[in-house]
Amino acid sequence: MKAFLERFRFHGLFIKMFAVMFVSIIAIAVSVAWTNLRMTEDLFLNTFSITNSKVMNQVTNNFESFHYSNVLAAMTAQQSGTLKTFLTEKGSNESIKEMNAYYGMTQQMRKVQSFVDAYSAGVAVMGKNGRNFSGNYNFVRPTAGELYNSALTHEAEADPGKLMYHLYSGSGKEGQKPGIVATKVLQEATTGQEYGMLYITIDENEFKPFYSSFTSEGNDVVIIDSAGTVISSNHSALIGKKNAELLSYAREIEDQGLHVKKVKMMGKDELMLAQYLPSYSFYLVNMIDQQQVLGQMINTKSIILLCLIIVLVALVIVFLISRKMTRSLTLLSRQMSKVTRRNFHNYVNVSGGYEIRQLGEAYNYMLDEVNDYVGRLVHTQQEQRKAELAALQQQINPHFLYNTLASVKFLVQQDSKDKAVDTIHALISLLQNTISNVSETITVEQELVNLKHYVFINHVRYGSRIRVSYFVAPDCSRYHVPKLMIQPFIENAFFHAFNEKGEGFIHVLISTEAGRLICEVIDNGDGMDMEQLEHAKDRKNKSSRQLFSGIGVVNVHERIRLLYGEEYGVTITSQKGDGTRVRISLPLVEVNDNRDENPI
Numbered sequence: 001m002k003a004f005l006e007r008f009r010f011h012g013l014f015i016k017m018f019a020v021m022f023v024s025i026i027a028i029a030v031s032v033a034w035t036n037l038r039m040t041e042d043l044f045l046n047t048f049s050i051t052n053s054k055v056m057n058q059v060t061n062n063f064e065s066f067h068y069s070n071v072l073a074a075m076t077a078q079q080s081g082t083l084k085t086f087l088t089e090k091g092s093n094e095s096i097k098e099m100n101a102y103y104g105m106t107q108q109m110r111k112v113q114s115f116v117d118a119y120s121a122g123v124a125v126m127g128k129n130g131r132n133f134s135g136n137y138n139f140v141r142p143t144a145g146e147l148y149n150s151a152l153t154h155e156a157e158a159d160p161g162k163l164m165y166h167l168y169s170g171s172g173k174e175g176q177k178p179g180i181v182a183t184k185v186l187q188e189a190t191t192g193q194e195y196g197m198l199y200i201t202i203d204e205n206e207f208k209p210f211y212s213s214f215t216s217e218g219n220d221v222v223i224i225d226s227a228g229t230v231i232s233s234n235h236s237a238l239i240g241k242k243n244a245e246l247l248s249y250a251r252e253i254e255d256q257g258l259h260v261k262k263v264k265m266m267g268k269d270e271l272m273l274a275q276y277l278p279s280y281s282f283y284l285v286n287m288i289d290q291q292q293v294l295g296q297m298i299n300t301k302s303i304i305l306l307c308l309i310i311v312l313v314a315l316v317i318v319f320l321i322s323r324k325m326t327r328s329l330t331l332l333s334r335q336m337s338k339v340t341r342r343n344f345h346n347y348v349n350v351s352g353g354y355e356i357r358q359l360g361e362a363y364n365y366m367l368d369e370v371n372d373y374v375g376r377l378v379h380t381q382q383e384q385r386k387a388e389l390a391a392l393q394q395q396i397n398p399h400f401l402y403n404t405l406a407s408v409k410f411l412v413q414q415d416s417k418d419k420a421v422d423t424i425h426a427l428i429s430l431l432q433n434t435i436s437n438v439s440e441t442i443t444v445e446q447e448l449v450n451l452k453h454y455v456f457i458n459h460v461r462y463g464s465r466i467r468v469s470y471f472v473a474p475d476c477s478r479y480h481v482p483k484l485m486i487q488p489f490i491e492n493a494f495f496h497a498f499n500e501k502g503e504g505f506i507h508v509l510i511s512t513e514a515g516r517l518i519c520e521v522i523d524n525g526d527g528m529d530m531e532q533l534e535h536a537k538d539r540k541n542k543s544s545r546q547l548f549s550g551i552g553v554v555n556v557h558e559r560i561r562l563l564y565g566e567e568y569g570v571t572i573t574s575q576k577g578d579g580t581r582v583r584i585s586l587p588l589v590e591v592n593d594n595r596d597e598n599p600i
Contacts, residue, residue, distance in 0.1 A: 021318045025311050052286055053259070055214045056275050059221070059284060062210040066119055067163075067279040070200050073115040073123065074163055074184040077198045080108045087127025087186065087196035109135045112198075120206045125186070127196040141179070142168060147199045152183050160185035160194060165280045167231045168201070169240050178204045178239055180231060204239060207232050211284075218292025222285040224250060231282060250274040250283040262290075401427075407461045423460050426453035433483070440563070441589070444510055444517075445477040447486060451508065454487055458494055465503035466494060473511040480589045481519070482563060488553045489521040489582045497525025497580060504579075512588065516568075519584040528574045553582075560586065 077083055086105035113123045113135050124134040124144035132144035147153065152166045168181045179201050186196040211221045215234045223232040228247040230238045246265065253261050253274040261272045271288040347367060350360035404427050411420035433442065433450050442450075448470060455468045468490070486508065493506050501524075509520040557570040564587050574580040 017322045018319060021322070022315060025315055025318075028311065050259075052219070052273055052288065056273060056284060056286055059211045059214060060275060060277065063277055063284070064279060066202075066210065069115045069119065070121075070163060070182045073112045073200060074182075074198055076115065077108075077112045077123075077125065078184070078186055078189075080112075083108045083112075083125065084186070084195060086133075087125065087131055088129060090129055105133060106135075109133055116200055116202075119202055121200055121202040124199040124201070125196055126199070128194065141201055141203075142181075144197075144199060147181065147183075147201075148197060152181055152199075153197055156183035156185055156197065157194070160187055160192075163279075165225075165231075165282065167225070167229060167240060180204060180207050204232055208234065218289035220287045222246065222287065224283050224285060226281050226283075246285060247283070250276075250285050254283070404457055404461070407457075411460070419460065423457060426456045429453045430457075440482060441480040441591070442483050443477065444472065444479050444481055447481055447483070448472065448508075448510075450484075451486055451490060454490065462494075466498055467505045469505065469507055471507065471509045476510050476512060476517065478590055479517050479586075480591050481517070481586055482556070482559055485556055485560070485584065486519055486521060488556055492553055493521065493523045493525060493580070497523045497527075500526045515588060517586040517588055519586065521582040521584075522579065524579040527576045527578050527580055529576045556584070560584070 082104040086101050089101075109123060109125065116123065122135060122141055124132065124147060126132040126144040126148040132148070134141075134144045142150075147168070150168065152168065155166065156164050163182055163184045166181050166183065168179050182200040184198045184200075185194050186198055187194045211223075212234055215221050221234055222230055222238060222243075224230050224243065224247055226247075228242045228244045230241055230243055230246075233239055249261060249263050249265075249272055252258070253272065254276045259273075261274075263270050263272050265272075265287060269290045271290060273286040273288075275284045276282075277284055347364045348360050350357050350364070404423065408420045408423050408427075411417070411423065430450060430453050433446065451468075451470070458466075490506060490508070497506075498504055504524045507520075507522040509518075509522065511518055553570070553572075560569050568585050568587060571583045571585075572580065573583075
C-alpha cells in the first residue's frame with residue numbers, strides 16, 4: 001500500500017492532468033455539436049456582413065464621386081462673374097443688353113452643367129433680383145422658382161457655406177417624381193452677401209443606380225437623413241416616409257463602431273450595417289434578411305461526428321504527451337522551486353524533452369527580462385520624479401498677474417471698461433485652465449483658447465505690433481496635447497524675436513502628418529544663426545522661470561519625451577533676419593470624456 005502511494009505521488013501530476021483533461025473533453029463533447037452549429041452560423045453571417053461592408057464602401061465611393069462633381073459645379077458657379085452679374089443687376093430695358101446678359105449666363109450654366117451631365121442631373125439658379133435659369137430639365141422636374149419657394153431654400157440659407165442635400169417630394173405637378181436636390185447659397189467672397197441660390201437636382205430613379213446593382217432579394221439598401229426621412233431605397237414604398245427606429249439603429253451602429261447589428265425590422269430578423277455619409281448628412285443602411293442568408297442547410301450529423309472523432313484523437317494525444325512530459329516537468333519544477341525571494345539569478349539547467357527544454361529556456365529568458373525590467377523600472381521612476389517636479393513648476397508667475405492687473409487698472413482709469421472686462425475674462429480663463437485643471441493634457445481646441453487669451457492679454461499690455469494668426473486643420477481639434485505646450489514658444493517670440501524689427505507676425509499651424517500631430521510656431525522676427533541658437537538653448541536651460549509659467553521651451557521638449565517617447569519632441573530652426581520656426585511632433589491621442597485624460 002505504501003509503495004502504491006509513493007508511486008501515485010510520483011505520477012500524481014500525470015494522473016491529475018489526464019483526469020482533468022478527460023473530464024473536460026467529455027464535457028466539451030456534450031455541447032460541442034451545438035457550439036459548432038452556432039459558431040458556423042455566426043461565422044457565415046459575419047463573413048457575409050464583411051463582404052457587404054466592402055460593397056458598402058464601393059457604394060460610398062459612388063456617392064462621393066457624385067458629391068465631388070456637385071462640388072466642382074458649385075465652385076464654378078460661385079466663381080463665375082458673369083453668373084453673379086446676371087443674378088444681381090436689375091433688368092435692362094435694352095433688349096440687346098438683356099440678350100447678351102442672358103447669353104453669357106447660358107454659356108456659364110452650360111459649363112456648370114457639364115460637371116453633372118454624366119449623372120443626368122439638372123442645374124438651376126435663382127437670383128435675389130428675380131432672374132432664374134433652369135438647364136437640362138425635362139417638364140416633370142421642379143423649376144428654379146418652385147425650388148426657391150420651397151423649404152429647401154430656408155434650410156440652405158441657415159448654413160450658407162455648405163453644399164446641402166434634401167429630398168424634394170414634388171410640388172404637385174403632374175408626373176413629378178421624388179428627387180434629390182443639392183442646394184448651395186451663392187454669396188460674395190469678401191462680404192458674404194447672398195445674391196442667389198444654386199440647385200442641382202437628380203431624380204430618385206437616377207440616384208438609385210449608385211447602389212441598386214448591389215441589392216438583391218433579402219439584401220436591401222436604405223438612404224436616410226438625420227431627421228429620419230427615407231431619401232432613397234430599392235423599396236420605393238419607403239421613400240419620403242419617416243422611420244425613427246431605423247435612424248436610431250443606424251446612429252447606434254455608427255456611434256458605437258459596430259461592424260454589424262442584429263435587429264428586428266418589419267417583422268423580420270435582419271442583419272444591419274450602417275455607414276454615415278458626412279458629405280450628404282445621410283446614413284447608408286444595408287439590411288440583410290437572415291433567413292435568406294442562411295438558406296442553405298447545414299449538415300448537423302456530419303459536424304457532430306467530426307467533433308466526436310476530434311475528441312477521441314485529442315484524448316489519445318493528451319495521454320501520450322502528458323505521460324512523456326511529467327517526469328522532466330517534475331524535475332524542472334524542483335529546480336525552479338529553489339529560486340528564493342528577490343534572487344533572480346538562480347537559472348535552471350535545461351534538459352529533458354523538447355517542450356521541457358523550451359520551458360526551461362523560457363524560464364531563464366524570463367529571469368533575464370525580469371532583471372532588465374527592474375533596471376528600467378528604477379530608471380522610469382527616476383524620470384517620473386523629474387516629471388512630477390516639472391509639474392510643480394506649472395504655476396502662474398506673480399509678475400504676470402501683477403502686470404495684467406495693472407493693465408486692467410489702467411484700462412479702468414482710461415474708462416475702457418469693456419476692454420478691461422475682456423482682459424479679466426481672458427485672465428480668469430487662463431487661471432482656470434492652468435491652476436484648476438489638473439489634467440496633464442488638454443485638447444487642441446482648449447490649448448488654442450488659452451493661447452488666444454494669452455495673446456489678447458499681451459496685446460492689451462504691449463499693443464498689437466505683433467500679430468498672431470492660427471491655422472488648424474478641421475480634424476485636429478479633438479486630439480490631446482500636453483497643457484501649456486505651445487504657449488512658451490508664443491511667449492518666447494513675443495519677448496525675444498522682435499527686438500530689432502519691432503513688429504511682425506506669428507503663425508500657429510496645427511495639422512497631421514504621417515500619423516503624427518504637428519504643431520508649428522513660425523515668426524518673421526530677428527532670427528538667430530545656429531551658434532546663437534545653441535547658446536540660446538543653453539541659456540533657456542539655466543533660466544529659472546518664464547514670464548507666464550514655469551514651463552520653459554526646453555522643458556516642453558523634455559515633457560513630451562517623458563510622456564510619449566524619444567521619437568517625439570521639439571525641433572527649432574532659425575536664420576538671422578528671417579525668423580524662427582518651432583516644430584512640435586506628437587502622437588495622435590484621443591481621450592474619451594469619461595476617462596482620465598492623463599496619458600501617464
